[in-house]
Amino acid sequence: MCCGAKAATRSAPAERWHPPEPHPLLVADNDAIAELMARCALRDQHAFARLYRLTSAKLYGVAIRILRREDWAEEVLQESFVNIWNHIAEYSATRSAPMTWMTAIVRNRALDWLRRPNLERGNEDYDLLVESLPDQGPGPDLVLGHSRDAAALAECLRQLSGDQRQTIMLAYAHGLSHGELAQHLKQPLGTVKTWIRRGLERLKGCMDGRS
């Protein structure tokens, strides 16, 4: 995880008590998370603290991969959890898995943060970024998890061209814009846009065909 010269310089206040580490097995337990979210919708603060303990590491990982600055990722995670608490009653309408819903909030916050006017990841950051990114897209041994959805996505990603697969993976995991992708992959902007558009179309066709 790179942070670079521009990483957080703000001095951290002395740490106090914080919630105990979650048990790793519980992190992936969508049912437990869904139950906690239902209790949060009833304004149960205790459930909210447990929800944070179970999900914050995963969501912070998402934020830090996109933002690549710890201070920004902390701000985004904080805003996201305030948002989650305030909008948790709306969750049931989405019919998504609870982690998917929370991850979408964090991703959107992080992307909004990156695209603020007057805020650019500077060239130094960009160089660090390029070093930190994998040169290859995921290979045929891509493992995304053991669920049926994960197997379907992995299989359908394999059916894309390497360029399509790589641009989609980079864009999703690191929040790269079309322009950043073009720069990183040393390709014209229009080419990158086409890879993404066609790749997403093929992905949908493949995944809908399997379900």
Place this chain on the structure above:
Amino acid sequence: MKYRNQQLREALASEYALGTLQGRARRRFERSLKDDPQLRALVNRWQDRLAPLDAVGQPVHPPARVWRRVQEQLQTGRRRRGLWSNLPFWRTVGLASVAGALALAVSLATLSPARHGAETMVVVMSDAEANPAMTVSWPMQPRGQPRLRVRVMGHPEMASGTAWELWLLPGGEHKPVSLGLIGTEPMQELTVPRSLVPMMDGAYGLAMSVEPAGGSPTGQPTGPVLYKGQCIPL
């Protein structure tokens, strides 16, 4: 703006979920999402499709200050009233605990060595599932320093490095007032300053929060509330 073309709607939803829809196009799309449930459904579907990619990255534990700031923002945030004066917060004390509260309150009141004519305040505090977990009672208008009788039910465990702090909730917009730290023993007594008497006899309820060892460093609850309940004069 309405996106009518189905192919365009699908393409925008997919690039929104992927993160590559940006700038003005992204903001315009988000405005459309607000009153277009079908477009929201397209986005949700794409988020579901791409969600397994989240498994690729490693979890990273955030610093403890993030959780503290989340709580501070929720308690002091300008856009919403504090949780402590938030009515829905109290609705979690469900019907189950009301029945339990009455039964317990009656038995406690008959057990209390209250002076003739004096009332006893009883608080049945419930956990998140609205199960009674603790009772606190005290004589109203006491002559000396008020002594709180604390009875902890079951055999709860306190995490090491933490403390349980009891809070008086005066009601309205008033902030919680600390009554001190309690333990997990079944029967306890807590002596509180006489200056708190007027506030205690008119209090709305009590809450018990998990705090760092030694108690809240801010004078206000900072950790999760385990138990809470309303005051009932008997």
